[in-house]
Amino acid sequence: MTNAQLISQDPGWIIALKGLIIFAACVFLTIMSVWGERRIVARMQQRSGPNRVGKFGLLQALVDGVKLALKEDLIPKAADRIVFVIAPIISTTACFMAFAVIPMTGPVNFFGQQTAMQLTDLSVGVLYVLAIASVGVYGIVLAGWSSGSTYPLLGGLRSSAQVISYEVAMGLSLVAVFIYAGSMSTSEIVAAQDQWWYAVVLFPSFVIYAISMVGETNRAPFDLAEAEGELVGGFHTEYSSLKFALFFLSEYVNIIAVSALATTLFLGGYRALPGLGFTEQWLGGWFTLIWFFVKVLAFFFVFVWLRGTLPRLRYDQFMKFGWKVLIPFSLVWILVVATLRVMSQQNAPRALIFAFVFSVALLYLAVTSLIDRQKTKIAEAAKFIDATQPSFPVPVIPTSRAEQLNG
Amino acid sequence: MADELLPRHEEFGLAKADQSKVPITDHSSASFPKQLLGFWVTFKTMFKKVNTVQYPEVKEPTAERFHGRHQLNRHPDGLEKCIGCELCAWACPADAIYVEGADNKEGEQFSPGERYGKVYQINYLRCIFCGLCIEACPTRALTMTNEYELADSTRGKLIFEKDDLLGPLRAGMVPPPHPMYPNTDDGNYYRGEVTGSHPSQGVAKDD
Numbered sequence: 001m002t003n004a005q006l007i008s009q010d011p012g013w014i015i016a017l018k019g020l021i022i023f024a025a026c027v028f029l030t031i032m033s034v035w036g037e038r039r040i041v042a043r044m045q046q047r048s049g050p051n052r053v054g055k056f057g058l059l060q061a062l063v064d065g066v067k068l069a070l071k072e073d074l075i076p077k078a079a080d081r082i083v084f085v086i087a088p089i090i091s092t093t094a095c096f097m098a099f100a101v102i103p104m105t106g107p108v109n110f111f112g113q114q115t116a117m118q119l120t121d122l123s124v125g126v127l128y129v130l131a132i133a134s135v136g137v138y139g140i141v142l143a144g145w146s147s148g149s150t151y152p153l154l155g156g157l158r159s160s161a162q163v164i165s166y167e168v169a170m171g172l173s174l175v176a177v178f179i180y181a182g183s184m185s186t187s188e189i190v191a192a193q194d195q196w197w198y199a200v201v202l203f204p205s206f207v208i209y210a211i212s213m214v215g216e217t218n219r220a221p222f223d224l225a226e227a228e229g230e231l232v233g234g235f236h237t238e239y240s241s242l243k244f245a246l247f248f249l250s251e252y253v254n255i256i257a258v259s260a261l262a263t264t265l266f267l268g269g270y271r272a273l274p275g276l277g278f279t280e281q282w283l284g285g286w287f288t289l290i291w292f293f294v295k296v297l298a299f300f301f302v303f304v305w306l307r308g309t310l311p312r313l314r315y316d317q318f319m320k321f322g323w324k325v326l327i328p329f330s331l332v333w334i335l336v337v338a339t340l341r342v343m344s345q346q347n348a349p350r351a352l353i354f355a356f357v358f359s360v361a362l363l364y365l366a367v368t369s370l371i372d373r374q375k376t377k378i379a380e381a382a383k384f385i386d387a388t389q390p391s392f393p394v395p396v397i398p399t400s401r402a403e404q405l406n407g
Numbered sequence: 408m409a410d411e412l413l414p415r416h417e418e419f420g421l422a423k424a425d426q427s428k429v430p431i432t433d434h435s436s437a438s439f440p441k442q443l444l445g446f447w448v449t450f451k452t453m454f455k456k457v458n459t460v461q462y463p464e465v466k467e468p469t470a471e472r473f474h475g476r477h478q479l480n481r482h483p484d485g486l487e488k489c490i491g492c493e494l495c496a497w498a499c500p501a502d503a504i505y506v507e508g509a510d511n512k513e514g515e516q517f518s519p520g521e522r523y524g525k526v527y528q529i530n531y532l533r534c535i536f537c538g539l540c541i542e543a544c545p546t547r548a549l550t551m552t553n554e555y556e557l558a559d560s561t562r563g564k565l566i567f568e569k570d571d572l573l574g575p576l577r578a579g580m581v582p583p584p585h586p587m588y589p590n591t592d593d594g595n596y597y598r599g600e601v602t603g604s605h606p607s608q609g610v611a612k613d614d
Contacts (some may be wrong), residue, residue: 305450
């Protein structure tokens with residue numbers, strides 16, 4: 001039986017229990033990943049990171065959460081009270097909801113009931129995740145707007161512009177997966193990867209998704225929304241206490257959510273690594289849960305690694321990269337993938353497929369070399385400047401008083 | 408026009424640099440593999456030994472001449488070196504030192520010579536640990552220790568009085584006030600010719 005059929009037989013209490021478990025797991029993962037991130041980044045900077053509260057500082061994030069909850073909850077006078085309160089709730093709810101369609105295990109025995117650890121299996125599961133991610137943007141926009149303050153407004157605008165633009169690239173990168181899997185249901189996409197992971201087959205899509213998921217979650221090096229040197233705290237500048245904690249929580253749950261989606265769509269979800277397929281039967285199928293989290297945490301490590309390595313991008317570079325590189329490239333890539341898919345489905349002669357691939361490669365090389373030539377031309381021209389003539393326009397300096405008076 | 412400010416290239420035999428064509432350092436981004444090297448740097452660093460000192464439990468010694476808390480020193484017989492001249496207070500750029508001098512009286516001698524520091528306060532909320540005070544001190548009465556743990560909870564506690572600053576009485580010292588070593592003057596003290604206390608000065612502290 002497929003996952004979808006298994007899940008459709010779930011009685012109500014199992015669905016409720018699964019929902020609870022997903023919620024608890026997300027909160028737990030957030031707490032652990034905040035600690036993990038701080039420890040890993042610290043090691044990358046040759047520090048030791050939090051190590052005081054609990055063994056290895058494991059309770060640090062928990063204690064920070066308690067501290068946040070005990071802080072005074074301020075609502076600025078200029079804020080729109082209702083929207084100000086609702087915004088963090090929207091943000092948090094949205095990122096939790098994405099987990100509903102993520103398959104975390106294969107068929108398992110759950111309190112005597114054959115099922116899979118997936119809350120629900122929509123036939124348009126991935127579209128649902130994208131839609132929910134877009135709803136999450138409302139949290140950011142509304143938080144920025146309702147604060148009644150300049151920096152949050154600018155930060156909110158920035159991060160919504162950012163999330164929306166990178167969502168386009170993200171959505172486009174998923175199209176190739178849909179074409180190959182022939183489905184938008186998460187469990188069927190996982191099932192379609194039993195031979196080859198899509199990270200291998202559709203490597204360019206995987207790269208585009210990996211880049212855009214960093215942009216989507218407002219994380220370094222794309223964390224322009226909270227560029228503290230420019231915008232104080234970004235959209236959540238005016239938030240304090242539990243409402244701030246909610247934004248904090250949603251940021252980390254979001255990271256886990258996009259990592260889980262990447263695992264599902266490109267790394268074979270809960271399936272074992274190639275060659276270790278026999279482990280999927282261990283612990284009555286529950287071992288697949290471990291595989292799933294190993295992959296998700298690998299993504300999380302990459303997030304932390306990026307943060308530890310790269311400096312923040314400038315806003316215009318960031319937007320240029322999204323709109324002028326990622327989106328056109330993924331559009332062309334989709335065309336190529338779709339053509340190849342149609343060819344293979346209609347049993348086109350092998351020579352034709354090779355000819356197509358070859359001509360695409362040739363075209364790619366031609367375009368890139370043209371761009372490179374243009375770039376070197378500009379670089380050569382910019383190598384020397386005339387120091388006496390500034391490169392920026394300056395007003396003409398009048399030479400004499402008479403000239404000044406006469407205009 | 409004698410005091411006009413003019414560039415003096417010729418005077419020093421320096422050729423004026425040709426500024427018409429200035430080469431610019433190449434700020435274009437490095438090649439992609441080179442950029443990826445950055446990831447290797449952070450990854451490698453994870454396995455290096457951590458630099459952090461677990462401070463309250465582990466304390467590393469300071470540099471030998473670290474500027475820490477001050478100390479008012481004593482002569483070997485226990486008399487204070489401070490003569491209340493206030494030079495430290497005048498030297499202090501942060502106005503952290505307050506000194507009030509007073510006359511040594513017969514039977515109430517705190518330091519060799521005429522004067523001693525009656526009130527001596529250092530405000531550690533103002534002190535910048537520059538060390539100008541110890542340079543100004545003519546008798547080496549004021550020096551700095553390596554002690555750096557000076558945090559406290561109130562402003563009042565961070566104004567150190569003379570009692571807090573005075574160095575401890577070592578073996579062979581007699582707690583002042585007491586008379587000077589017999590048949591000496593302050594010059595003998597200053598030249599370091601007094602190396603211990605005399606029984607006539609009082610009961611010396613033993614170990």
